Structure formats: structure tokens, C-alpha cells
Amino acid sequence: MPSPEFFQVLPPADALALFDQQWQPQPPADTITTAAAPDRILAADIRSPEQVPAFRKSTVDGYAVRGSDTFGASQSLPAFLRLRGELRMGEAPRDDIDAGDALLIHTGGMLPASADAVVMLEHTQTVNEGEIEILRAAAPGENVIQAGEDVAAGGLILPRWHRLRPQDIGGLLAVGIHEVNVVSKPRVGILSCGDELTPPEAELTTGKVRDINAYTLSALAEKYGARPLRLGIAADAIEDYRQRAEAGFDACDILLLSAGSSVSARDYTRDVINGLGEPGVLQHGLATKPGKPTIIAVCKNKPVIGLPGNPVSALLVARQLLPHLIARYQGMRPEPPATTKARLAQRVASVTGREDWLPVKLARAADGERLAEPVFGKSNLIFTLIVADGLLRVPLNTGGYDAGIIVDIERF
Amino acid sequence: MPSPEFFQVLPPADALALFDQQWQPQPPADTITTAAAPDRILAADIRSPEQVPAFRKSTVDGYAVRGSDTFGASQSLPAFLRLRGELRMGEAPRDDIDAGDALLIHTGGMLPASADAVVMLEHTQTVNEGEIEILRAAAPGENVIQAGEDVAAGGLILPRWHRLRPQDIGGLLAVGIHEVNVVSKPRVGILSCGDELTPPEAELTTGKVRDINAYTLSALAEKYGARPLRLGIAADAIEDYRQRAEAGFDACDILLLSAGSSVSARDYTRDVINGLGEPGVLQHGLATKPGKPTIIAVCKNKPVIGLPGNPVSALLVARQLLPHLIARYQGMRPEPPATTKARLAQRVASVTGREDWLPVKLARAADGERLAEPVFGKSNLIFTLIVADGLLRVPLNTGGYDAGIIVDIERF
Numbered sequence: 113m114p115s116p117e118f119f120q121v122l123p124p125a126d127a128l129a130l131f132d133q134q135w136q137p138q139p140p141a142d143t144i145t146t147a148a149a150p151d152r153i154l155a156a157d158i159r160s161p162e163q164v165p166a167f168r169k170s171t172v173d174g175y176a177v178r179g180s181d182t183f184g185a186s187q188s189l190p191a192f193l194r195l196r197g198e199l200r201m202g203e204a205p206r207d208d209i210d211a212g213d214a215l216l217i218h219t220g221g222m223l224p225a226s227a228d229a230v231v232m233l234e235h236t237q238t239v240n241e242g243e244i245e246i247l248r249a250a251a252p253g254e255n256v257i258q259a260g261e262d263v264a265a266g267g268l269i270l271p272r273w274h275r276l277r278p279q280d281i282g283g284l285l286a287v288g289i290h291e292v293n294v295v296s297k298p299r300v301g302i303l304s305c306g307d308e309l310t311p312p313e314a315e316l317t318t319g320k321v322r323d324i325n326a327y328t329l330s331a332l333a334e335k336y337g338a339r340p341l342r343l344g345i346a347a348d349a350i351e352d353y354r355q356r357a358e359a360g361f362d363a364c365d366i367l368l369l370s371a372g373s374s375v376s377a378r379d380y381t382r383d384v385i386n387g388l389g390e391p392g393v394l395q396h397g398l399a400t401k402p403g404k405p406t407i408i409a410v411c412k413n414k415p416v417i418g419l420p421g422n423p424v425s426a427l428l429v430a431r432q433l434l435p436h437l438i439a440r441y442q443g444m445r446p447e448p449p450a451t452t453k454a455r456l457a458q459r460v461a462s463v464t465g466r467e468d469w470l471p472v473k474l475a476r477a478a479d480g481e482r483l484a485e486p487v488f489g490k491s492n493l494i495f496t497l498i499v500a501d502g503l504l505r506v507p508l509n510t511g512g513y514d515a516g517i518i519v520d521i522e523r524f
Numbered sequence: 525m526p527s528p529e530f531f532q533v534l535p536p537a538d539a540l541a542l543f544d545q546q547w548q549p550q551p552p553a554d555t556i557t558t559a560a561a562p563d564r565i566l567a568a569d570i571r572s573p574e575q576v577p578a579f580r581k582s583t584v585d586g587y588a589v590r591g592s593d594t595f596g597a598s599q600s601l602p603a604f605l606r607l608r609g610e611l612r613m614g615e616a617p618r619d620d621i622d623a624g625d626a627l628l629i630h631t632g633g634m635l636p637a638s639a640d641a642v643v644m645l646e647h648t649q650t651v652n653e654g655e656i657e658i659l660r661a662a663a664p665g666e667n668v669i670q671a672g673e674d675v676a677a678g679g680l681i682l683p684r685w686h687r688l689r690p691q692d693i694g695g696l697l698a699v700g701i702h703e704v705n706v707v708s709k710p711r712v713g714i715l716s717c718g719d720e721l722t723p724p725e726a727e728l729t730t731g732k733v734r735d736i737n738a739y740t741l742s743a744l745a746e747k748y749g750a751r752p753l754r755l756g757i758a759a760d761a762i763e764d765y766r767q768r769a770e771a772g773f774d775a776c777d778i779l780l781l782s783a784g785s786s787v788s789a790r791d792y793t794r795d796v797i798n799g800l801g802e803p804g805v806l807q808h809g810l811a812t813k814p815g816k817p818t819i820i821a822v823c824k825n826k827p828v829i830g831l832p833g834n835p836v837s838a839l840l841v842a843r844q845l846l847p848h849l850i851a852r853y854q855g856m857r858p859e860p861p862a863t864t865k866a867r868l869a870q871r872v873a874s875v876t877g878r879e880d881w882l883p884v885k886l887a888r889a890a891d892g893e894r895l896a897e898p899v900f901g902k903s904n905l906i907f908t909l910i911v912a913d914g915l916l917r918v919p920l921n922t923g924g925y926d927a928g929i930i931v932d933i934e935r936f
Contacts, residue, residue: 146724146739150743166728201718201720202720202721202731204730219834222730262901262907277936279740279839280910281739281740282835283907283910285724285739286733288724306614307614307615309614319579319614321577322700324698327558328690332690335563348613422631427694450862493576493669493674493698495674495681497695498681498691524691
């Protein structure tokens with residue numbers, strides 16, 4: 113028999129709040145190479161072991177000089193300086209320059225100790241092999257970046273919880289940081305239960321269906337930045353179900369159970385979850401369609417979700433809950449899904465007090481306007497989601513939408 | 525000396541059009557397991573080898589009946605049927621039903637041959653062990669999904685060029701497709717050139733800088749769905765540069781060269797690219813800042829980009845060109861980048877005829893409004909991109925933006 117909580121359905125947002133109250137994630141850190149760290153989240157502040165730039169550099173191609181030697185120089189009254197040769201890229205200056213000297217230098221080149229400015233090539237003219245004309249004065253510091261101007265030694269480069277972008281990888285390597293501590297990706301365990309289920313790779317016998325939830329939920333978990341862990345198929349018998357759930361629970365950080373559609377499998381799920389640890393089942397029943405029979409639980413400080421067995425329901429419920437859990441595990445908030453505005457082609461009925469998720473196809477009207485056409489399918493099989501381009505959310509307290517209004521379609 | 529094309533700078537959109545004209549990608553297909561295929565792009569139409577559902581199924585928990593046996597049944601005048609037992613989940617019916625029979629069946633269960641409807645549990649009542657009352661008529665086909673109703677055998681499931689989503693993986697496995705042909709991800713080769721460059725893991729000696737472009741560009745390529753291939757650092761000498769570029773070119777589908785800031789390395793790049801094959805360099809110079817000295821080329825039907833050596837310039841130019849090339853290789857258009865609206869905190873100057881990309885920080889004003897604060901840094905080092913939350917684009921024919929206007933910031 114369904115338990116009493118089943119009838120007190122909870123809006124999905126409240127279910128997420130329940131997780132937030134009852135679950136305090138303590139993610140471990142992984143030490144990985146910086147090159148392998150794009151998109152990972154920093155487990156600690158990162159400070160620079162060295163100053164950047166490491167030395168005073170020219171920001172242009174030109175001549176390193178003492179600025180004071182160029183004061184008053186102009187097109188009509190150039191300053192004449194001795195050419196002290198060229199500093200090749202990647203080399204440190206061998207000698208310092210003296211008053212009245214100029215050293216040919218490239219962008220990024222290291223200034224000799226006594227040089228304090230660089231005159232751009234276009235403001236100079238070669239007189240003869242050993243002498244140049246300076247046609248414009250360069251103030252001290254001009255076209256020069258000072259050592260440590262970008263980052264001081266010990267300065268904070270990137271804070272904890274920052275997700276590493278391509279430029280961050282470059283910044284870390286630029287100061288010689290080859291390894292970083294990043295927040296471990298949560299392992300999302302996925303266990304299916306039901307005698308009717310066959311692994312997709314096995315021969316299909318009459319009456320059986322292939323267990324695709326393990327794979328759709330794996331793909332979803334991976335999409336949102338977790339590591340999926342497929343735990344196989346439990347028989348529709350409590351002992352096998354319990355055993356597999358316990359083994360899987362120990363190996364993962366978030367556990368998804370998708371119980372087959374038999375009444376017994378549905379009933380077992382509740383008991384199996386409560387056996388995994390305190391506090392156990394927090395809520396049975398979500399105010400959402402599909403997804404009403406969903407179970408929300410936390411056991412030994414790990415979230416556990418009992419999903420419906422139907423592949424569409426399982427995927428759409430997981431999509432509402434899993435991104436939040438994966439992000440929260442890593443100290444983040446989930447990114448809101450990308451949406452597209454479209455005109456609703458057809459009336460959509462709903463029920464107040466329930467959040468509906470409806471697959472829609474996007475099409476173009478004759479006038480070029482984008483139309484959202486609901487995909488109705490009595491089977492509720494995965495193919496209704498395959499022909500769809502996205503999902504229409506009908507919020508909790510909306511009785512439906514009339515045809516012709518503009519709606520936001522979440523791409524999925 | 526710079527070549528004449530250098531001064532005829534081209535807007536980035538025109539550079540992309542040049543690639544489109546001169547480059548006809550012919551991506552090979554990879555055969556991979558369906559489970560490993562999320563986010564990959566189909567190389568061919570996929571048709572179903574079998575019908576879905578494979579057999580007539582109940583869509584509810586209830587009793588499989590001959591609909592005609594229930595005609596006229598109501599609360600006040602129930603129909604009485606013989607109970608022929610229960611069909612367990614995952615089993616095929618052993619016997620057919622006769623007129624006047626009912627078989628207990630679960631959601632997803634297979635109908636016996638002569639049953640054509642299912643009466644929901646809640647519309648029935650148990651009389652005694654062998655008999656039930658039907659309280660509502662069920663028309664033939666009610667609560668039944670016909671074999672092949674979702675997908676006919678041989679029917680198109682997913683078209684060529686479709687990017688596989690979690691539900692698509694489920695749909696493929698549901699019809700027993702365990703392997704798919706997907707478009708190969710392009711290999712993006714990245715070769716740096718310059719005597720001043722040191723691999724990031726090596727000890728840094730005076731005057732040298734770490735080669736970070738190989739890693740920022742790798743991360744960028746991966747972000748947009750390509751496989752990066754780091755080709756090392758070429759010396760600032762044309763023979764070494766040419767040799768490494770040729771070897772790398774053969775191993776990749778798109779080649780990025782990032783030449784050091786020395787004049788010679790910049791000049792070599794052009795010759796090296798022209799040596800890779802026809803038609804060679806198509807354009808030298810983009811109407812964009814940073815990125816003016818960029819080289820656009822196609823050699824033997826592969827795109828080649830000569831990027832500036834400066835890490836910020838290299839990354840921002842690659843970001844403008846690479847997503848288009850990676851998407852086009854796979855028969856797609858790139859996703860537009862996510863943007864955020866913000867009020868510009870400070871005036872931004874630009875030049876008509878040039879597209880500028882300016883790093884900005886996003887902040888909150890006292891009244892909660894989102895502000896975009898330009899990050900100016902004379903060094904143009906990677907750290908200006910690290911402190912930034914996104915980029916402001918100042919379009920080609922805009923002379924700049926006044927403080928206080930609302931702008932779109934591309935998250936990067």
C-alpha cells in the first residue's frame with residue numbers, strides 16, 4: 113500500500129530545500145595536472161608562487177633607453193643615441209646600458225637594469241650602423257611593464273570554488289603551477305530494479321524491456337558534471353534489491369534508484385532506502401507530472417532519490433533534481449537551462465497544485481515565427497522525448513496555457 | 525617586411541566566410557558504443573531495426589479484457605468477469621483469455637492475444653477469489669499501446685547531424701542499437717614558435733616565458749568539442765618551424781600556429797603556412813583588437829590559423845574563429861555564447877572599422893543593478909582575462925560606448 117506521505121505531494125523546489133536542510137556535502141579534493149583541469153572547480157584559493165611578469169619587459173618593438181636621454185626629442189630636433197646592439201628574444205641582456213645608449217628590443221624582451229623606457233620603432237630612425245635618431249621623447253616607464261605589475265608574489269590568483277576556464281589554465285601555468293586541487297566530481301550511482309528489465313546488450317525475450325534508465329541517467333549525470341556509476345539491475349525481490357543498493361550506496365555520493373513499474377518493486381524501494389541509513393525517506397510524492405511517485409531521501413549524509421521506473425518520468429524528474437545536487441556537492445549553483453521563446457501552437461491543460469513538464473517540438477510558422485507544438489503520446493515512452501526539441505514547464509499554480517501565448521521552452 | 529595584405533584587414537565574419545568558401549570538410553565517422561555517444565553527432569540517419577513497443581502493452585495497472593465483455597458496465601450495473609490469474613512483470617502470457625475472462629496485468633505488461641483493452645484497477649472490485657466486478661466499460665484499445673505505435677520497424681528514429689542527448693541514447697538502446705556511427709571530432713593541432721618560449725613544466729631561466737598558448741588553446745578546443753593535439757614549441761628558425769608544422773599538419777584537421785612576438789617568427793609563419801599546401805594564406809590581418817596580425821589560410825583542404833603570440837590575443841582570436849570551424853567540421857553551426865546584460869560603468873573608446881573585444885568584470889551596484897567594468901591592462905597578459913567575467917564586443921562600425929548604457933556581456 114502507498115504510505116500516507118505519498119498523498120502529501122511536495123513541489124520540486126521544496127524537495128530541493130529538503131535536501132539542502134538534511135545534506136551537508138563534504139566533497140574531497142582531487143590533485144590533478146593543471147592541463148587536465150579545464151572546467152573543474154578549485155578546492156582551495158590559489159596564490160602565485162612568483163611575481164608576474166618575472167622581470168621588467170618591453171610592451172612594444174623598439175629601443176630600450178634611459179627616458180631622460182630622450183627628453184625634448186622631436187621630429188625637428190631628434191635625440192641621437194648610440195646603438196648597443198639587439199637583445200634577441202628569450203635572452204637576458206648581457207650588459208647594462210649607459211647614458212646615451214639604446215638597445216634594440218622586442219615585445220616581451222627584458223629591459224637592461226638602467227633602461228627605464230622603450231621608444232617604439234616607428235618613432236626612431238637609423239642614422240648609421242652605430243647610431244639612431246629618437247624622434248619622440250619617452251617618459252620613464254613608457255612602454256614598460258614592471259616586474260610584479262600583473263601579479264605580486266603570494267598574490268591571490270583564483271579563489272576557491274572557481275570553475276577553471278581556458279584563460280585560468282593559462283594563468284596557473286604562467287606562474288608555474290602544474291598541479292591543482294579540485295573538488296572531486298560526485299559519483300552518481302544508478303540502480304534499476306525490476307524483473308522485466310534486461311540489460312540493453314542482452315537478447316530481448318518476450319515480455320521483457322531493455323533497461324535504458326541506467327544509460328539515460330548516466331548521460332544526464334555526465335552532462336551536469338558528475339561521474340556516473342551503473343550498478344546494474346536488481347531482481348524484483350527485496351533481498352537482491354537491498355544488497356545491490358547497499359553495495360552501490362557505499363561506492364557513490366548520490367544514489368538514484370529507478371524501480372520498475374510493478375507494485376512490489378515500488379513498495380520495496382521505500383524500505384530499501386530506509387535501510388541505507390538515517391534519516392532515510394524524507395518525502396514520498398512530488399507535485400509534478402510526470403514524477404509523482406518520486407521518493408526524496410538522505411541516508412548517512414548522501415542524497416538518495418527513488419525515481420519512477422518509466423524512462424520519461426525517471427529522466428524528467430532526475431533533470432529537476434540532479435543538477436541541483438551535483439552543483440551543490442561542488443559548492444555551486446546549477447546554471448539555469450537555456451530557453452527559447454516560442455508561440456504555443458495548441459492549448460495545454462494542467463492542474464493547479466502540480467508542476468507539469470511537457471515535451472514540445474519547435475517549428476517555424478509561415479511568417480517565420482517560432483512555434484511550440486506539444487508532443488502528446490499515451491505511451492509516455494522515451495520516443496516522445498526524442499521527437500521533442502525541449503520542454504514546456506506549466507508552473508505549480510497555473511491551470512494550463514491557452515494557445516497563442518508566448519512561452520519559454522527549455523532546450524533539452 | 526609585412527606583406528601588402530596585412531593592411532587590408534578583414535572583419536572576422538568575412539574571415540569565416542573565406543574559410544567557408546575555401547574549405548569543404550569531409551569528416552570521417554567513428555563507430556562507438558551508444559553508451560559512450562552522448563553529445564556526439566550522428567554521421568548517418570538511424571532507422572529502427574524493430575518496432576516499438578515490441579508487443580501490445582498495458583499503459584496502466586489493471587485487468588486485461590475483451591472490451592466487448594465490459595460494454596454497458598457501470599457502478600450500478602457492473603459486469604462480472606472470471607479472474608484468470610496475474611501476469612507477472614517481465615513474463616509473456618502463457619495462455620490466451622476467453623470471452624468473459626480478465627487477467628491481472630501491470631503497467632508495461634504484454635496483453636494476451638484476445639485481450640484488446642485494460643480496465644484500470646480503480647474501476648474494478650474483487651468479488652471473490654475467482655471473480656471481479658468491472659465498474660466501467662473499456663472500449664477496445666483503451667489503456668493499450670499497440671505494437672509499433674511509437675516506432676515502426678524501419679522507421680527513422682534520428683537524422684544525420686543530430687547531436688545525441690540523454691533521451692536519444694535511451695531511444696537507441698531501447699531498440700537494441702548498441703553502436704552508432706558518429707562524426708569524428710576534429711583534431712586541433714597547436715604549435716607555438718619562439719626562442720623565448722619554455723614548456724610550462726621546465727625550469728624558467730631569465731628572459732624566457734612559459735608557453736601557455738598550447739594549454740589555453742587546448743582547453744578552448746576541447747570546450748568546443750574538438751580533440752586538441754599539442755605539437756610542442758618550434759625554434760625561431762624557419763627549418764625547425766617548417767618541419768614541426770608539416771608533421772603536425774598531417775596529424776590534425778585544423779592547425780593553429782601561435783608565433784612568438786619576434787619579427788622573424790611572425791614573418792616565418794606566413795612562409796611556413798604557404799609551404800603546407802594550396803591555396804595557402806588567404807588573408808593576413810583581421811579588423812579586430814586584439815588580433816590584427818592574424819593569418820587566415822586553407823592548405824590542402826584544412827584550415828590553418830596563424831595566431832598572434834600574445835596569450836590574450838591568441839585566445840580571443842581563436843575564440844572568434846575556432847567554434848565556427850569545429851562546428852562546421854561536424855556539419856553544425858556554433859551555439860551563440862551565453863550573454864548577460866549589464867550597465868557599462870565606464871566609457872569605452874574604439875575605432876570605426878575595427879571590432880574590439882574588451883575584458884570586463886561584472887559587479888553589483890548599490891541598487892543591485894549589474895555593472896560591467898572594463899579591465900584595462902597595458903601588459904595584455906593573461907591575467908586581464910582571469911580577473912574578467914566576460915567580454916564586451918564593440919562592433920565594427922561603432923566608435924565606442926558611453927558610460928551608463930546597457931550592453932551584452934559574453935560570458936567567457
